[in-house]
Amino acid sequence: MSEMTNMSAFEIAESVNNQTVTATSVVEKSLALAEALNSKLNAFLAIDREGALRAAAKVDSIIASGGSPGRLAGVPIALKDNMCKVGLPTTCGSRILQGWIPPYDATVTKLLESEGAIIVGKTNLDEFAMGSSTENSAYGPTLNPVDLTRVPGGSSGGSASSVAAGIVPVALGSDTGGSIRQPASLCGVVGVKPTYGRVSRYGLVAFASSLDQIGPFSSSVMDSALTLEVIAGFDLKDSTSYDEQMGSLSAQKGLSVEGLRVGMVTEFVEGSDLEVVSALRDAANALTSLGADVVEISIPETKLGLSAYYLIAPAEASSNLARFDGVRFGLRVEGSNIEETNVLTRTKGFGAEVKRRIMLGTYALSSGYYDAYYAKAQQVRTLIKSGFERAYQQVDVLISPVSPTTAFKLGEKSLDPLAMYLSDVCTIPSNLAGHPAMSMPYALDSKGLPIGVQILAPALREDLMFRLAFALEGSSTGAPSLDDSIKEAINRG
């Protein structure tokens, strides 16, 4: 593997600012890897060689003229393909948006670029972020670089896979029910879902508006801290974005966790595989040895999360996805009138999982069912919030498994939607409560597959969450070994 691609975002930005390397050389390397590996991983739906090199040259010229391009100078970054960047297609992994080029930038795109980051491409995802395996993409599944027979998790599988394979040090994903944390866990990288409202959703194609949140993937905890510091903040274009400043995350590195009260969530442990649970216990022991007080804690309300989520998310999605009607953008299958055109377009443009959720959500909102389903599920959110509140009176942070299993085989769960939905059981409650949570790669199972540990914190306490993550990083088994054919391709390139 080349030296440069081993560099963290933190190191790249430092080296570019110091003129030890040029942004162009870093980006060139990242593009070359992306191009070399994409035929195997299908992690990218678009690689923007021209635009990335142009942006890198601009960063280099700013440096040359004595300027300072920013905190992420020259850092190659991949965006999940549900975030807008002018000039690049945004497909959401769907046929219905094939070729759609947004005329505006997402707020995160602007923020990253304003700090000198280079967007190298757009990554694959489950169609409209609906899935837990990145198999539901109209453009084919993304594979897990650790084992090409396995899924990378989802829905941000392309971003997780591209970071795990070393193509980019940082990628952005979106997390509605675990779509950043679960693939991070399955690919062995760090993945962060910030507090709802911490990062602007403007320019993120909505799946479920009250749950969606953008966050980073990276190999190191520091890179996620750095990236989140750049993208977090109030945005006048997002009425639900939070206006209070986030404390420094990178400053949490090296801070002691002594005396920190850590709760291990019983309900999330119960349904998880033995190896996953044992990795979590190892992490707990490591924290204990660092001086933290680890206790088991029960939050029974979280058991209701899955049901609530699979009513709320589809309901909001059914409405958010109505606009894909063939009138203003994207696919149109023209019929003899507009009503028929809507039906033909949507029937052809959406995949099975998206249709399933649109119908589930339409049903949950329809007259006669609203109170029993949607309204009830929103009340359950209140229950889950109060469950967490109770827990946070006793402990400062929580830990749990991210996913009950390690990466599963392609096709293994695609015929049983409910089984697939169950892989989000540990991650969903944080979305419902709006709390931050992240996945830390911690151990490997007997097959060498990565196992993540989830760290959960109260709303707006990303600082505490990162302090624990930095502390755990020291005892983590580190990056998994990549699939042989990936290693080979990297060496050849």
Next chain:
Amino acid sequence: MSSRISPKEVAHVAMLARLSLTDEEAELYASQLSSVLDHASDIESLDIHDLEVTAHPLGLVNRTRSDSVVSGLSQAEALSQAPDEAQGMFSVPPVLGEPS
């Protein structure tokens, strides 16, 4: 297998969502949606009607912007992704009925 939702109901829902389904698809979706709704019976049976709903996790209120004009898209930009256009407008096949 319970059938909380029938293929006929699935077809009605599909109509509301502007999707068309074959009979086989309606059958399949009916059984898949039924199993998800079965799972949701745990919350259906909760007696919590006095409980507040959480629509916004952080409880923000009164978010507004000032009434000042911000430049948007040009006509060409607006129409650049249109499947069909005419006379500066989005062109679609005829509309059958008035909105309700």
Next chain:
Amino acid sequence: MANAETDLKDLGVRGESDFLPDGWELVCGLEVHTELKTKTKLFCGCANVFGAQANTNVCPTCLGLPGSLPVLNERALEIAAMIGLALSAKVQASIFHRKNYFYPDMPKDFQISQYDIPLNADGYLILPSGKRIGIERAHVEEDTGKITHLGGASGRIHGAERALIDYNRSGVPLVEIVSRPDIASPEEAREYVSELRSTLVAIGASDGKMEEGSLRVDANVSVRPIGETPFRTRCEIKNLNSLRSLVRAITFEAHRQVAAYLAGEKVTQQTRHWDESAGRTVALRNKEEAEDYRYFPEPDLVPLRPSEEWIEGLRSQLGELPKERRARLVESLGLTDTNDQIETAISVELYPFARSALAAGLDPKITVARCANELASLAPLDESFEISWFVELLRMETNGEVSATQAKSILAEVAKNLISPKAAQERLGFSQLTDDQLTKTINEAILQNPKEWERFRTGEAQLQGFFVGKIMKATSGKADGKAVVRILLATAEQR
């Protein structure tokens, strides 16, 4: 047998309160949509203007592009609450909902509106007649784009070959004002809309232009035998874009329904369209059919919790409402009821003139008359027409510096050339005759008409007009009538 679709003419109706056959009454509620006078749209920064080139006031949000988000316009919210206050409604904590249905003029295929918890609830409007019409709610929502139907017969939806969509209007702020079914005649409906419109215009909420669609009315019409308590099936009539259409459509529809009942038919709940040229309402489609809006709270917007201070701040900006203006004029004229002159004088354009003149202590009768007649006939007045000019002119007239006739001519001159009344007076050569000049003219008139003078002098008061006429003629109308009378009487006394 009575045909339910009988033509309006055949029914021989004019729209008074007893317009229905004996024993039947109208039950009518109106939904009035008013576009708000803001600089920008409800949820984005695009300009809120009428008549721009198609799709030039659009952005990702009002085009409903994927990834876009709404942010509420502060001013739209303020105006909406002011409407509530003007209608004596409760301005309350509220949220936005999504109303889901597919239609190509609605870019997101849902409308952001308010549903079970509107911003304003439970108000009323007192009509000039004294009748109180309840207001159920006045809620905030966004407007749709505009569809042009191409081909086919007449630009109508039916038989068109293509539809073209302009989203300039998409997202324009609306307030929907829903009355209770308290309206009992087509005339009352007209009165209600017209009073509501004056109120909206008075508080600066709307420009009230029905012809530009900034005020749109839907009518819910049902009828029932007098004495029956439950409501019967109602029909909703759309496309009422003038007061005339409103009256005609309600009249037609009420008669149609009575005729149906009398013929033993049923009235089905439906949306009907007012066809102005045919003078009739026609069914659009049955309401039972697939209407399921799947309302749910808009997750991209946060709840509204108006504070007491905010509400009171807006209340202080309301200014005088039409009902208060009316009351002020009725009182200053010493009347008990309003009249046509008062109704004209309280209009948004004229009232500031009346108000200032009254405040300056000028004669209310002259003030209201000059506003309602002369000033009204000169409308629309140029923006630089100064209120102080009008006040000054009335003062000149009251002081007898100019005659009533001259005052009217001066007013026209002022409006035409936008000059002060003094300047206009000079330009018209209406420099007032001095008392000496008048006395000289009067003496000449006495010499020429000695018999008449003698009769006047000895008490025949009706001859005053004779002399005033002579003097006016001699001075080509330049004399001030009051001054003439004063000098005439003084002269008669002396001799």
